[in-house]
Amino acid sequence: MEVIRMNNLSYRYPTTEEYCLKNVSFSIQEGELCAIAGSNGCGKTTIGNIIRGLIPSFHGGEIEGTLEIFGKSSKEISADEKAKRIGFVFQNPFTQNSGIKETVFEEIAFGLENIGVGREEIITRVMDIIEMLKIESFMYKHPLELSGGYRQRVALASIIVQNPEIMVIDEPTSQLDPKGTEEVFEIIKLLNRQKKTIVLVEHKMELVAEYADHIIYLNEGTVLLDGTAEDVLANEILYKKNLEMPQVARLGFQAREKGLMIEKVPITMDGAVKIFAKYGKCVKDGGGSHGES
Amino acid sequence: MENLEMRDVSFTYPGGYLAVENINFFAEGGEKIAFVGENGAGKSTTAKLINGLLKPTKGEILIDGVSTKGKTTAAIARNVAYVFQNPDDQIFRQDVFSEIIYTPKYFKVNEDDIRKRVKKAVKMTGLKTYINENPYNLSYAHRKLVTIAAAIAADPDIFILDEPTACQDRRGIQLLSKIIDRLASEGKLVITITHDMDFVAENFDRTVCMAKKHILMDDETSKIITNDAVMEKASLKRTQVSLLASEMGYDGIITSEDFLDTIMGSRKCPV
Known part of the structure; x- marks a missing residue:
């Protein structure tokens, strides 16, 4: 079932003259993990803001075209309903932290308190999320004392706890170390398995290649590519235009450019290992000849 | 500046949290060095110790062999620009130009040099079209470049860039590589704190890997990245x-x- 549909949408911020989205159309199915990918300034975050309703309600600006969510025009969905059904994790966790709660536990509970959930239920739900995100060790710390990476996890926890149907997540790992990044992506995958629709704004293409079912690739405010991870990330246009792509995919095109005619451009590590295997030192073929002489 | 040395430096935050312990580190002008390691390893604390925002609770930091003990943060910071992880902690002026010109003006650099420095900083960071914009109208990635431009205009001997590639796209990262190369070629010491191992592999010959308040390994980048045991301990991925x-x-x-x-x-x- 289609859960989000954007039709010929164009948008310009109140303080700029140029449109940052131009005739953008796409559709996202229920339960998809859909990545909005592309370079900086291409409109990724703006799309996230539009889906969540922060545009135009908070940021203003001029908007043309239509957006349908849950089969209804976005305009007909109240701010209240959006807040409940669409979760939004900010790119910058420093922006999202409420700033008024003194412990991580209370920070995560804040959203539930606001909508009047009972005390016992709040405690259970917050504890479940704390366990899921492995943040027990700092649940009694002050949110403002945390490092960027920890704050990012708290920001994610604060939204997951509210159990929204759609989660818009804007670059959730920009401040995390590689291990923390992988953990966060495993959490996102887990949420996705629980049938949540995830709209992930992300430019780390290695991660997108590994996790996304569907990629909408933007460039300069328009949809450049829309399809499966394979269709989008192994597309030569990305290499020609010097745009973001997984390191192994770029390596594939570089190899071809140097005259090494690999049959397919890989997008993930596993794919790359298969494709490049025959150029190895023959360690893996069991043929007896080990290493260069 | 010729060199920077950290001698047995430890730092305990007021309240008792020991953030780094017995750090020994030596670097010369013209070097570009990556600091990598897990969240909470002590990288940012080390950076703040170098620029004097924090003072060692044990050990000392020497610049050209002279201890910085007893010097004020203002005196040390003149020589060490620390570009914050979060640009919003740093930016405080209403437009990009004022932000960039602030420090050289504050240091009372002569008009001619100020003009040259600002011009160079703007050119290196590609911010020309945004010069009159309010920094908060720019993207996070561009705001980060504004803070780097402000550091370039301050013209210190040591640059510490904290997570410069966070949220930068490919073009932004290529630009950062150029900026770092140029600064190092001018004899500056450029220390870059980052999780971006691709960026480290392509740009830095030397890497310092931190874990749990200590320096785990300080060596050629290729030796660190291919050392699985060290990478695992530092929560890094090859x-x-x-x-x-x-x-x-x-x-x-x-x-x-x-x-x-x-x-x-x-x-x-x-x-």
């Missing part, structure tokens, strides 16, 4: 190219270029 190379039996390769040169120079396996 780059795709280095993993691929190892998987294929080529050790010590961390850049795409070296990888392709190596495999294309090799013989094919019999099918």
Whole structure:
């Protein structure tokens, strides 16, 4: 079932003259993990803001075209309903932290308190999320004392706890170390398995290649590519235009450019290992000849 | 500046949290060094110790052999620009130009030099079209460049860039590589704190890997990235190219270029 549909949408911020989205159309199915990918300034975050309703309600600006969510025009969905059904994790966790709660536990509970959930239920739900995100060790710390990476996890926890149907997540790992990044992506995958629709704004293409079912690739405010991870990330246009792509995919095109005619451009590590295997030192073929002489 | 030395430096935050312990580190002007390691390893604390925002609770920091003990943060910071992880902690002026010109003006640099420095900073960071904008109208990635431009205009001997590639796209990262190269070629010491191992592999010959308040390893980048035990301890992940190379039996390769040169120079396996 289609859960989000954007039709010929164009948008310009109140303080700029140029449109940052131009005739953008796409559709996202229920339960998809859909990545909005592309370079900086291409409109990724703006799309996230539009889906969540922060545009135009908070940021203003001029908007043309239509957006349908849950089969209804976005305009007909109240701010209240959006807040409940669409979760939004900010790119910058420093922006999202409420700033008024003194412990991580209370920070995560804040959203539930606001909508009047009972005390016992709040405690259970917050504890479940704390366990899921492995943040027990700092649940009694002050949110403002945390490092960027920890704050990012708290920001994610604060939204997951509210159990929204759609989660818009804007670059959730920009401040995390590689291990923390992988953990966060495993959490996102887990949420996705629980049938949540995830709209992930992300430019780390290695991660997108590994996790996304569907990629909408933007460039300069328009949809450049829309399809499966394979269709989008192994597309030569990305290499020609010097745009973001997984390191192994770029390596594939570089190899071809140097005259090494690999049959397919890989997008993930596993794919790359298969494709490049025959150029190895023959360690893996069991043929007896080990290493260069 | 000729060199920077940290001698047995430890730091305990008021309240008792020990953030770094017995750090020994020596670097010379013209070097570019990556600081990597897990969240909470003590990288940012080390940076703040170098620029004097924090004072060692044990040990000392020497610049050209002279201890910084007893010097004020203002005096040390004149020589060490620390570009914050979060640009919003740093930016405080209403437009990009005022932000960039602030420090040299504050240091009472003469008009001519100010003009030159600002021009250079703007050119290096590609911010010309945004010069009159309010920094908060720009993207996070551009705001980060504004803070780097402000550091360039301050013209210190040591630059510490905290997570400069966070939220930068490919073009932004290529620009950062150029900026870092240029600063190092001018004799500046450029210390870059980052989680971006691709960026480290392509740009830094030397890497300092931190874990749990200590320096775990300080060596050539290729030796660190291909050392699985160290990478594991520091919660880091090897780059795709280095993993691929190892998987294929080529050790010590961390850049795409070296990888392709190596495999294309090799013989094919019999099918």
